[in-house]
Amino acid sequence: MQGVFDHPYWRMQARSAKVLNQLLEALPRAERESVLAQCERVELVQGHILSESDEPIEHVYFPLTAFIALLARADNRQFLELGAIGNEGVLGATLVLGLETAPMRAVVQGSGSALRTPVAEFHAALARSPVLRQTLYGYLYDLTEHLVQIAACTHFHEIKPRLARWLLMTHDRAHSDNFHFTHVSLAGMLGVQRSAVTIAAGLLQRSKLIHYVRGDITIVSRAGLLAASCSCYGVITKK
Amino acid sequence: MSELHRPQENQLLNATSEAVQHRLFPRLEPVEMKLGQVVYESGDELRHVYFPVSCIVSLLYVMENGSSAEISVVGNEGTVGVAIFMGGNTTTSRAVVQSEGYAFRVLSQDLKDEFQRPDGDLRLLMLRYTQALITQMAQTAVCNRHHTIDQQLARWILLSLDRLQSNMLTMTHELIASMLGVRREGVTDAAGKLQRAGTIEYHRGRITVLDRPKLESASCECYAVVKRETDRIAQLTI
Numbered sequence: 001m002q003g004v005f006d007h008p009y010w011r012m013q014a015r016s017a018k019v020l021n022q023l024l025e026a027l028p029r030a031e032r033e034s035v036l037a038q039c040e041r042v043e044l045v046q047g048h049i050l051s052e053s054d055e056p057i058e059h060v061y062f063p064l065t066a067f068i069a070l071l072a073r074a075d076n077r078q079f080l081e082l083g084a085i086g087n088e089g090v091l092g093a094t095l096v097l098g099l100e101t102a103p104m105r106a107v108v109q110g111s112g113s114a115l116r117t118p119v120a121e122f123h124a125a126l127a128r129s130p131v132l133r134q135t136l137y138g139y140l141y142d143l144t145e146h147l148v149q150i151a152a153c154t155h156f157h158e159i160k161p162r163l164a165r166w167l168l169m170t171h172d173r174a175h176s177d178n179f180h181f182t183h184v185s186l187a188g189m190l191g192v193q194r195s196a197v198t199i200a201a202g203l204l205q206r207s208k209l210i211h212y213v214r215g216d217i218t219i220v221s222r223a224g225l226l227a228a229s230c231s232c233y234g235v236i237t238k239k
Numbered sequence: 240m241s242e243l244h245r246p247q248e249n250q251l252l253n254a255t256s257e258a259v260q261h262r263l264f265p266r267l268e269p270v271e272m273k274l275g276q277v278v279y280e281s282g283d284e285l286r287h288v289y290f291p292v293s294c295i296v297s298l299l300y301v302m303e304n305g306s307s308a309e310i311s312v313v314g315n316e317g318t319v320g321v322a323i324f325m326g327g328n329t330t331t332s333r334a335v336v337q338s339e340g341y342a343f344r345v346l347s348q349d350l351k352d353e354f355q356r357p358d359g360d361l362r363l364l365m366l367r368y369t370q371a372l373i374t375q376m377a378q379t380a381v382c383n384r385h386h387t388i389d390q391q392l393a394r395w396i397l398l399s400l401d402r403l404q405s406n407m408l409t410m411t412h413e414l415i416a417s418m419l420g421v422r423r424e425g426v427t428d429a430a431g432k433l434q435r436a437g438t439i440e441y442h443r444g445r446i447t448v449l450d451r452p453k454l455e456s457a458s459c460e461c462y463a464v465v466k467r468e469t470d471r472i473a474q475l476t477i
Binding site for chain 2: 104150152
Protein backbone atom coordinates (compact mmCIF):
# COMPACT_ATOMS: atom_id res chain seq x y z
CA MET A 1 0.00 0.00 0.00
CA GLN A 2 2.97 2.23 0.39
CA GLY A 3 2.78 3.08 -3.27
CA VAL A 4 -0.67 4.55 -2.89
CA PHE A 5 0.22 6.74 0.07
CA ASP A 6 3.37 7.89 -1.67
CA HIS A 7 1.14 9.46 -4.22
CA PRO A 8 1.40 13.26 -4.56
CA TYR A 9 -2.29 13.54 -3.70
CA TRP A 10 -1.74 12.08 -0.25
CA ARG A 11 1.51 13.91 0.24
CA MET A 12 -0.39 17.07 -0.43
CA GLN A 13 -2.99 16.10 2.14
CA ALA A 14 -0.19 15.40 4.56
CA ARG A 15 1.00 18.94 4.00
CA SER A 16 -2.51 19.84 5.15
CA ALA A 17 -3.33 21.62 1.94
CA LYS A 18 -7.09 21.84 2.20
CA VAL A 19 -7.98 21.65 -1.47
CA LEU A 20 -8.98 18.17 -2.56
CA ASN A 21 -10.94 17.03 -5.55
CA GLN A 22 -14.49 16.60 -4.28
CA LEU A 23 -15.55 14.24 -7.03
CA LEU A 24 -12.71 11.87 -6.12
CA GLU A 25 -13.44 12.34 -2.43
CA ALA A 26 -17.04 11.25 -2.97
CA LEU A 27 -15.97 7.92 -4.49
CA PRO A 28 -15.73 4.82 -2.29
CA ARG A 29 -12.18 4.39 -1.04
CA ALA A 30 -11.23 1.47 -3.27
CA GLU A 31 -12.45 3.31 -6.36
CA ARG A 32 -10.67 6.49 -5.37
CA GLU A 33 -7.40 4.74 -4.77
CA SER A 34 -7.54 2.89 -8.05
CA VAL A 35 -8.05 6.16 -9.95
CA LEU A 36 -5.39 7.94 -7.90
CA ALA A 37 -2.87 5.21 -8.60
CA GLN A 38 -2.99 6.23 -12.28
CA CYS A 39 -2.82 9.96 -11.65
CA GLU A 40 0.07 12.34 -11.81
CA ARG A 41 0.03 15.81 -10.38
CA VAL A 42 0.46 18.63 -12.89
CA GLU A 43 0.56 22.41 -12.76
CA LEU A 44 -1.83 24.03 -15.21
CA VAL A 45 -1.22 27.49 -16.62
CA GLN A 46 -3.97 29.97 -17.45
CA GLY A 47 -4.82 30.05 -21.15
CA HIS A 48 -3.51 26.57 -21.89
CA ILE A 49 -5.92 24.52 -24.04
CA LEU A 50 -6.46 21.05 -22.56
CA SER A 51 -8.82 19.68 -25.18
CA GLU A 52 -10.34 20.90 -28.38
CA SER A 53 -13.88 20.31 -29.63
CA ASP A 54 -14.21 17.38 -32.01
CA GLU A 55 -10.63 16.26 -31.30
CA PRO A 56 -9.54 13.26 -29.23
CA ILE A 57 -9.26 13.73 -25.47
CA GLU A 58 -5.75 12.87 -24.25
CA HIS A 59 -6.00 13.24 -20.50
CA VAL A 60 -8.67 13.36 -17.85
CA TYR A 61 -8.12 16.20 -15.35
CA PHE A 62 -9.26 16.42 -11.75
CA PRO A 63 -8.64 20.05 -10.76
CA LEU A 64 -7.32 20.84 -7.29
CA THR A 65 -6.54 24.55 -7.20
CA ALA A 66 -6.70 25.04 -10.98
CA PHE A 67 -10.00 25.63 -12.72
CA ILE A 68 -11.10 25.12 -16.29
CA ALA A 69 -13.61 26.75 -18.65
CA LEU A 70 -15.63 24.94 -21.32
CA LEU A 71 -16.05 27.02 -24.45
CA ALA A 72 -18.32 26.53 -27.45
CA ARG A 73 -17.11 27.94 -30.73
CA ALA A 74 -19.07 30.11 -33.15
CA ASP A 75 -16.12 30.59 -35.51
CA ASN A 76 -12.40 31.20 -35.22
CA ARG A 77 -12.86 34.40 -33.26
CA GLN A 78 -16.02 34.03 -31.25
CA PHE A 79 -16.59 31.75 -28.30
CA LEU A 80 -18.91 31.43 -25.35
CA GLU A 81 -18.22 29.91 -21.98
CA LEU A 82 -20.81 27.26 -21.15
CA GLY A 83 -19.31 25.55 -18.16
CA ALA A 84 -16.72 25.81 -15.42
CA ILE A 85 -14.86 22.95 -13.81
CA GLY A 86 -13.06 23.34 -10.50
CA ASN A 87 -12.20 20.94 -7.73
CA GLU A 88 -15.87 19.90 -7.55
CA GLY A 89 -15.53 18.13 -10.89
CA VAL A 90 -13.55 16.56 -13.67
CA LEU A 91 -12.65 17.38 -17.25
CA GLY A 92 -13.24 14.42 -19.55
CA ALA A 93 -16.47 13.09 -18.02
CA THR A 94 -17.89 12.67 -21.53
CA LEU A 95 -15.59 9.64 -21.95
CA VAL A 96 -18.23 7.72 -20.01
CA LEU A 97 -20.49 8.24 -23.05
CA GLY A 98 -18.17 5.98 -25.03
CA LEU A 99 -16.68 8.53 -27.42
CA GLU A 100 -13.10 9.69 -27.72
CA THR A 101 -13.60 13.29 -28.77
CA ALA A 102 -14.36 16.36 -26.67
CA PRO A 103 -17.63 18.23 -27.26
CA MET A 104 -16.13 21.64 -26.40
CA ARG A 105 -12.83 23.42 -26.05
CA ALA A 106 -11.43 23.26 -22.52
CA VAL A 107 -9.06 25.99 -21.46
CA VAL A 108 -7.33 26.62 -18.14
CA GLN A 109 -9.12 29.53 -16.53
CA GLY A 110 -7.05 29.75 -13.37
CA SER A 111 -3.49 28.49 -12.95
CA GLY A 112 -2.98 25.86 -10.29
CA SER A 113 -2.62 22.17 -9.68
CA ALA A 114 -4.63 19.24 -10.99
CA LEU A 115 -4.35 15.48 -11.12
CA ARG A 116 -4.43 13.90 -14.51
CA THR A 117 -4.67 10.42 -15.92
CA PRO A 118 -4.19 9.22 -19.52
CA VAL A 119 -7.39 8.33 -21.36
CA ALA A 120 -6.56 4.63 -21.80
CA GLU A 121 -6.11 4.14 -18.04
CA PHE A 122 -9.28 6.03 -17.32
CA HIS A 123 -11.25 3.86 -19.75
CA ALA A 124 -9.98 0.81 -17.92
CA ALA A 125 -11.12 2.30 -14.62
CA LEU A 126 -14.54 3.03 -16.11
CA ALA A 127 -14.85 -0.52 -17.39
CA ARG A 128 -14.05 -1.88 -13.91
CA SER A 129 -16.22 0.38 -11.84
CA PRO A 130 -20.00 0.85 -12.08
CA VAL A 131 -19.77 3.36 -9.21
CA LEU A 132 -17.36 5.53 -11.16
CA ARG A 133 -19.61 5.38 -14.22
CA GLN A 134 -22.66 6.31 -12.17
CA THR A 135 -20.78 9.22 -10.57
CA LEU A 136 -19.80 10.53 -13.99
CA TYR A 137 -23.34 10.20 -15.40
CA GLY A 138 -24.55 12.32 -12.50
CA TYR A 139 -21.79 14.86 -12.89
CA LEU A 140 -22.41 15.08 -16.63
CA TYR A 141 -26.10 15.58 -15.99
CA ASP A 142 -25.30 18.54 -13.71
CA LEU A 143 -22.85 19.96 -16.23
CA THR A 144 -25.46 19.70 -18.99
CA GLU A 145 -28.07 21.42 -16.83
CA HIS A 146 -25.53 24.17 -16.12
CA LEU A 147 -24.92 24.51 -19.85
CA VAL A 148 -28.65 24.99 -20.49
CA GLN A 149 -28.94 27.55 -17.68
CA ILE A 150 -25.90 29.50 -18.88
CA ALA A 151 -27.28 29.44 -22.44
CA ALA A 152 -30.57 30.86 -21.15
CA CYS A 153 -28.76 33.44 -19.03
CA THR A 154 -26.65 34.51 -22.00
CA HIS A 155 -29.71 34.84 -24.18
CA PHE A 156 -32.03 36.74 -21.89
CA HIS A 157 -30.08 38.55 -19.20
CA GLU A 158 -28.24 41.85 -19.16
CA ILE A 159 -24.46 41.88 -19.08
CA LYS A 160 -24.18 43.24 -15.53
CA PRO A 161 -26.10 40.42 -13.76
CA ARG A 162 -24.37 37.93 -16.07
CA LEU A 163 -20.97 39.26 -15.13
CA ALA A 164 -21.92 39.05 -11.45
CA ARG A 165 -23.04 35.44 -11.99
CA TRP A 166 -19.78 34.65 -13.76
CA LEU A 167 -17.68 36.25 -11.01
CA LEU A 168 -19.50 34.19 -8.37
CA MET A 169 -18.99 30.94 -10.30
CA THR A 170 -15.32 31.81 -10.76
CA HIS A 171 -14.94 32.78 -7.10
CA ASP A 172 -16.34 29.37 -6.11
CA ARG A 173 -13.62 27.62 -8.10
CA ALA A 174 -10.68 29.96 -7.60
CA HIS A 175 -10.11 29.30 -3.85
CA SER A 176 -9.09 32.93 -3.64
CA ASP A 177 -10.63 36.41 -3.66
CA ASN A 178 -8.24 37.47 -6.41
CA PHE A 179 -7.98 36.32 -9.98
CA HIS A 180 -6.60 37.69 -13.22
CA PHE A 181 -8.64 38.30 -16.38
CA THR A 182 -8.28 41.02 -18.97
CA HIS A 183 -11.42 42.72 -20.26
CA VAL A 184 -10.76 41.02 -23.60
CA SER A 185 -10.71 37.51 -22.18
CA LEU A 186 -13.77 38.24 -20.02
CA ALA A 187 -15.62 39.56 -23.08
CA GLY A 188 -14.69 36.39 -24.97
CA MET A 189 -16.10 34.13 -22.29
CA LEU A 190 -19.29 36.10 -21.88
CA GLY A 191 -19.69 36.44 -25.66
CA VAL A 192 -19.94 40.25 -25.66
CA GLN A 193 -17.94 43.25 -26.85
CA ARG A 194 -15.06 44.36 -24.68
CA SER A 195 -16.72 47.74 -24.15
CA ALA A 196 -19.76 46.02 -22.60
CA VAL A 197 -17.54 44.25 -20.07
CA THR A 198 -15.76 47.52 -19.27
CA ILE A 199 -19.07 49.24 -18.54
CA ALA A 200 -20.52 46.36 -16.49
CA ALA A 201 -17.30 45.90 -14.51
CA GLY A 202 -17.20 49.65 -13.92
CA LEU A 203 -20.70 49.53 -12.44
CA LEU A 204 -19.79 46.65 -10.13
CA GLN A 205 -16.63 48.48 -9.11
CA ARG A 206 -18.45 51.74 -8.34
CA SER A 207 -20.89 49.78 -6.16
CA LYS A 208 -17.80 48.47 -4.33
CA LEU A 209 -18.55 44.83 -5.12
CA ILE A 210 -15.26 44.23 -6.92
CA HIS A 211 -11.94 45.90 -7.38
CA TYR A 212 -10.63 45.61 -10.95
CA VAL A 213 -7.29 47.07 -12.01
CA ARG A 214 -5.28 46.01 -15.04
CA GLY A 215 -6.90 42.62 -15.17
CA ASP A 216 -6.59 41.91 -11.47
CA ILE A 217 -10.03 41.23 -10.06
CA THR A 218 -10.64 41.24 -6.31
CA ILE A 219 -13.97 40.18 -4.88
CA VAL A 220 -14.83 42.87 -2.33
CA SER A 221 -18.43 41.97 -1.50
CA ARG A 222 -19.68 38.50 -2.26
CA ALA A 223 -23.05 39.33 -0.73
CA GLY A 224 -23.31 42.33 -3.01
CA LEU A 225 -22.51 40.20 -6.05
CA LEU A 226 -25.19 37.71 -5.03
CA ALA A 227 -27.70 40.55 -5.01
CA ALA A 228 -26.44 41.93 -8.34
CA SER A 229 -26.49 38.52 -10.07
CA CYS A 230 -29.51 37.05 -11.83
CA SER A 231 -31.23 34.02 -10.31
CA CYS A 232 -29.18 31.79 -12.65
CA TYR A 233 -26.35 31.62 -10.14
CA GLY A 234 -28.69 30.14 -7.52
CA VAL A 235 -30.14 27.69 -10.03
CA ILE A 236 -26.68 26.50 -11.07
CA THR A 237 -25.31 26.17 -7.55
CA LYS A 238 -28.31 24.20 -6.35
CA LYS A 239 -27.53 21.49 -8.88
CA MET B 240 -52.71 5.67 -37.36
CA SER B 241 -50.01 4.38 -35.08
CA GLU B 242 -50.29 0.93 -36.64
CA LEU B 243 -48.58 2.47 -39.65
CA HIS B 244 -45.54 3.16 -37.53
CA ARG B 245 -42.91 0.76 -36.28
CA PRO B 246 -40.38 1.34 -33.49
CA GLN B 247 -37.62 0.65 -36.04
CA GLU B 248 -38.38 4.02 -37.63
CA ASN B 249 -36.53 5.51 -34.70
CA GLN B 250 -32.84 5.17 -35.49
CA LEU B 251 -31.77 4.40 -31.94
CA LEU B 252 -34.34 1.64 -31.54
CA ASN B 253 -33.54 0.36 -35.01
CA ALA B 254 -29.86 -0.04 -34.13
CA THR B 255 -30.50 -2.20 -31.06
CA SER B 256 -29.91 -5.94 -31.12
CA GLU B 257 -32.69 -8.48 -31.53
CA ALA B 258 -32.44 -9.35 -27.85
CA VAL B 259 -33.07 -5.76 -26.80
CA GLN B 260 -35.92 -5.41 -29.23
CA HIS B 261 -37.43 -8.60 -27.90
CA ARG B 262 -37.37 -7.25 -24.34
CA LEU B 263 -38.13 -3.60 -24.97
CA PHE B 264 -40.51 -3.39 -27.91
CA PRO B 265 -43.47 -5.05 -26.12
CA ARG B 266 -43.18 -2.29 -23.51
CA LEU B 267 -43.31 0.53 -26.05
CA GLU B 268 -46.52 2.45 -26.40
CA PRO B 269 -47.25 4.39 -29.60
CA VAL B 270 -48.41 7.93 -28.90
CA GLU B 271 -49.72 10.73 -31.05
CA MET B 272 -47.75 13.93 -30.57
CA LYS B 273 -49.82 17.05 -31.28
CA LEU B 274 -48.34 20.36 -32.40
CA GLY B 275 -47.56 22.52 -29.38
CA GLN B 276 -48.14 19.69 -26.89
CA VAL B 277 -45.93 19.94 -23.82
CA VAL B 278 -44.27 16.54 -23.43
CA TYR B 279 -42.87 17.59 -20.11
CA GLU B 280 -42.56 20.82 -18.23
CA SER B 281 -39.44 22.15 -16.57
CA GLY B 282 -39.16 20.50 -13.16
CA ASP B 283 -41.62 17.69 -13.97
CA GLU B 284 -40.78 14.17 -13.01
CA LEU B 285 -39.97 12.26 -16.18
CA ARG B 286 -42.45 9.39 -16.25
CA HIS B 287 -41.70 8.29 -19.79
CA VAL B 288 -38.84 8.33 -22.23
CA TYR B 289 -39.89 9.14 -25.81
CA PHE B 290 -38.53 7.87 -29.10
CA PRO B 291 -39.87 10.07 -31.93
CA VAL B 292 -40.61 8.39 -35.24
CA SER B 293 -42.42 11.03 -37.31
CA CYS B 294 -42.57 14.05 -34.98
CA ILE B 295 -40.02 16.61 -33.82
CA VAL B 296 -39.68 17.64 -30.19
CA SER B 297 -37.97 20.86 -29.15
CA LEU B 298 -36.16 21.20 -25.84
CA LEU B 299 -36.51 24.75 -24.57
CA TYR B 300 -35.06 26.66 -21.70
CA VAL B 301 -37.67 28.62 -19.85
CA MET B 302 -37.05 31.74 -17.80
CA GLU B 303 -38.98 32.85 -14.73
CA ASN B 304 -40.77 35.51 -16.76
CA GLY B 305 -41.93 32.93 -19.29
CA SER B 306 -39.56 33.75 -22.14
CA SER B 307 -38.08 30.69 -23.76
CA ALA B 308 -35.76 29.55 -26.52
CA GLU B 309 -34.82 26.24 -28.08
CA ILE B 310 -31.63 24.54 -26.94
CA SER B 311 -32.00 21.43 -29.08
CA VAL B 312 -34.31 19.56 -31.40
CA VAL B 313 -34.98 15.83 -31.35
CA GLY B 314 -36.42 13.73 -34.14
CA ASN B 315 -36.23 10.08 -35.11
CA GLU B 316 -32.45 10.12 -34.67
CA GLY B 317 -32.81 10.46 -30.92
CA THR B 318 -34.74 10.27 -27.72
CA VAL B 319 -36.36 12.65 -25.24
CA GLY B 320 -35.52 11.96 -21.61
CA VAL B 321 -31.79 11.24 -21.46
CA ALA B 322 -31.81 12.75 -17.94
CA ILE B 323 -33.38 9.49 -16.72
CA PHE B 324 -30.35 7.30 -17.19
CA MET B 325 -27.96 10.06 -16.18
CA GLY B 326 -29.42 9.94 -12.72
CA GLY B 327 -31.70 12.94 -12.89
CA ASN B 328 -35.42 12.43 -12.51
CA THR B 329 -36.31 15.91 -13.64
CA THR B 330 -34.93 18.43 -16.07
CA THR B 331 -34.91 22.21 -16.23
CA SER B 332 -35.86 22.30 -19.88
CA ARG B 333 -39.34 22.06 -21.35
CA ALA B 334 -40.06 19.59 -24.16
CA VAL B 335 -42.63 20.72 -26.74
CA VAL B 336 -43.84 19.09 -29.94
CA GLN B 337 -42.62 21.30 -32.76
CA SER B 338 -43.86 19.18 -35.64
CA GLU B 339 -46.67 16.74 -35.06
CA GLY B 340 -46.52 13.05 -35.69
CA TYR B 341 -45.92 9.86 -33.73
CA ALA B 342 -43.52 8.63 -31.12
CA PHE B 343 -43.08 5.51 -29.04
CA ARG B 344 -42.74 5.90 -25.32
CA VAL B 345 -41.67 3.62 -22.52
CA LEU B 346 -42.00 3.94 -18.75
CA SER B 347 -38.85 5.44 -17.24
CA GLN B 348 -38.37 2.47 -14.94
CA ASP B 349 -38.54 -0.01 -17.83
CA LEU B 350 -35.92 1.99 -19.67
CA LYS B 351 -33.70 2.17 -16.60
CA ASP B 352 -33.93 -1.61 -16.21
CA GLU B 353 -32.86 -2.13 -19.80
CA PHE B 354 -30.12 0.47 -19.41
CA GLN B 355 -28.66 -1.33 -16.40
CA ARG B 356 -28.30 -4.64 -18.21
CA PRO B 357 -24.62 -5.38 -18.81
CA ASP B 358 -25.42 -7.14 -22.11
CA GLY B 359 -27.78 -4.47 -23.44
CA ASP B 360 -26.59 -2.34 -26.31
CA LEU B 361 -29.28 0.28 -25.77
CA ARG B 362 -27.02 1.87 -23.16
CA LEU B 363 -24.21 2.35 -25.66
CA LEU B 364 -26.53 3.89 -28.23
CA MET B 365 -28.20 6.24 -25.78
CA LEU B 366 -24.89 7.39 -24.32
CA ARG B 367 -23.53 8.21 -27.74
CA TYR B 368 -26.69 10.05 -28.58
CA THR B 369 -26.24 12.06 -25.38
CA GLN B 370 -22.91 13.32 -26.66
CA ALA B 371 -24.53 14.43 -29.93
CA LEU B 372 -27.20 16.18 -27.88
CA ILE B 373 -24.61 18.00 -25.74
CA THR B 374 -22.84 19.11 -28.93
CA GLN B 375 -26.12 20.40 -30.31
CA MET B 376 -26.94 22.27 -27.10
CA ALA B 377 -23.54 23.93 -26.94
CA GLN B 378 -23.65 24.90 -30.61
CA THR B 379 -27.17 26.29 -30.32
CA ALA B 380 -26.17 28.40 -27.32
CA VAL B 381 -23.17 29.93 -29.05
CA CYS B 382 -25.15 30.37 -32.30
CA ASN B 383 -27.88 32.28 -30.47
CA ARG B 384 -25.24 34.56 -29.02
CA HIS B 385 -23.10 35.31 -32.03
CA HIS B 386 -24.96 34.71 -35.28
CA THR B 387 -27.56 36.75 -37.12
CA ILE B 388 -31.24 35.83 -37.12
CA ASP B 389 -30.89 35.13 -40.85
CA GLN B 390 -28.18 32.54 -40.18
CA GLN B 391 -30.03 31.08 -37.21
CA LEU B 392 -33.25 30.72 -39.18
CA ALA B 393 -31.41 28.85 -41.95
CA ARG B 394 -29.73 26.60 -39.38
CA TRP B 395 -33.02 25.95 -37.66
CA ILE B 396 -34.91 25.06 -40.87
CA LEU B 397 -32.11 22.68 -41.93
CA LEU B 398 -31.94 20.88 -38.59
CA SER B 399 -35.71 20.52 -38.48
CA LEU B 400 -35.99 19.22 -42.03
CA ASP B 401 -33.21 16.67 -41.47
CA ARG B 402 -35.35 15.24 -38.70
CA LEU B 403 -38.42 15.02 -40.90
CA GLN B 404 -36.64 13.72 -44.00
CA SER B 405 -38.69 16.21 -45.94
CA ASN B 406 -38.29 19.54 -47.68
CA MET B 407 -41.48 21.01 -46.24
CA LEU B 408 -42.22 22.28 -42.76
CA THR B 409 -45.42 23.73 -41.28
CA MET B 410 -44.63 26.52 -38.87
CA THR B 411 -45.82 30.04 -38.05
CA HIS B 412 -43.43 32.99 -37.66
CA GLU B 413 -44.57 33.22 -34.05
CA LEU B 414 -43.51 29.66 -33.26
CA ILE B 415 -40.15 30.07 -34.97
CA ALA B 416 -39.61 33.33 -33.04
CA SER B 417 -40.29 31.56 -29.75
CA MET B 418 -37.85 28.79 -30.73
CA LEU B 419 -35.08 31.24 -31.60
CA GLY B 420 -35.96 33.48 -28.66
CA VAL B 421 -36.32 36.56 -30.89
CA ARG B 422 -39.13 38.91 -31.89
CA ARG B 423 -41.56 37.78 -34.56
CA GLU B 424 -40.59 40.73 -36.80
CA GLY B 425 -37.02 39.43 -36.87
CA VAL B 426 -38.19 36.08 -38.21
CA THR B 427 -40.48 37.73 -40.76
CA ASP B 428 -37.56 39.81 -42.08
CA ALA B 429 -35.19 36.85 -42.21
CA ALA B 430 -37.75 34.62 -43.91
CA GLY B 431 -38.51 37.42 -46.40
CA LYS B 432 -34.85 37.59 -47.37
CA LEU B 433 -34.60 33.82 -47.88
CA GLN B 434 -37.79 33.93 -49.94
CA ARG B 435 -36.66 36.81 -52.16
CA ALA B 436 -33.37 35.00 -52.79
CA GLY B 437 -35.35 32.01 -54.07
CA THR B 438 -34.05 29.80 -51.25
CA ILE B 439 -37.39 28.97 -49.64
CA GLU B 440 -41.04 29.50 -50.28
CA TYR B 441 -43.05 30.56 -47.26
CA HIS B 442 -46.79 30.52 -47.74
CA ARG B 443 -49.49 30.32 -45.05
CA GLY B 444 -47.12 28.95 -42.46
CA ARG B 445 -45.69 26.38 -44.84
CA ILE B 446 -41.95 26.52 -45.50
CA THR B 447 -40.76 24.72 -48.61
CA VAL B 448 -37.07 24.56 -49.40
CA LEU B 449 -36.44 25.38 -53.06
CA ASP B 450 -32.65 25.48 -53.04
CA ARG B 451 -31.03 23.44 -50.32
CA PRO B 452 -27.37 24.23 -51.12
CA LYS B 453 -28.25 27.91 -51.00
CA LEU B 454 -29.96 27.44 -47.63
CA GLU B 455 -26.87 25.66 -46.33
CA SER B 456 -24.64 28.53 -47.38
CA ALA B 457 -27.05 31.02 -45.79
CA SER B 458 -26.59 29.18 -42.49
CA CYS B 459 -23.65 29.59 -40.16
CA GLU B 460 -21.23 26.70 -39.62
CA CYS B 461 -23.31 25.63 -36.60
CA TYR B 462 -25.54 23.52 -38.82
CA ALA B 463 -22.55 21.59 -40.20
CA VAL B 464 -21.12 21.06 -36.71
CA VAL B 465 -24.34 19.54 -35.37
CA LYS B 466 -24.99 17.47 -38.48
CA ARG B 467 -21.46 16.08 -38.55
CA GLU B 468 -21.71 14.90 -34.95
CA THR B 469 -25.20 13.45 -35.40
CA ASP B 470 -24.17 11.60 -38.56
CA ARG B 471 -20.92 10.35 -37.06
CA ILE B 472 -22.73 8.85 -34.11
CA ALA B 473 -25.41 7.28 -36.27
CA GLN B 474 -22.72 5.60 -38.37
CA LEU B 475 -20.79 4.06 -35.50
CA THR B 476 -21.48 0.41 -35.18
CA ILE B 477 -22.01 -1.24 -31.85
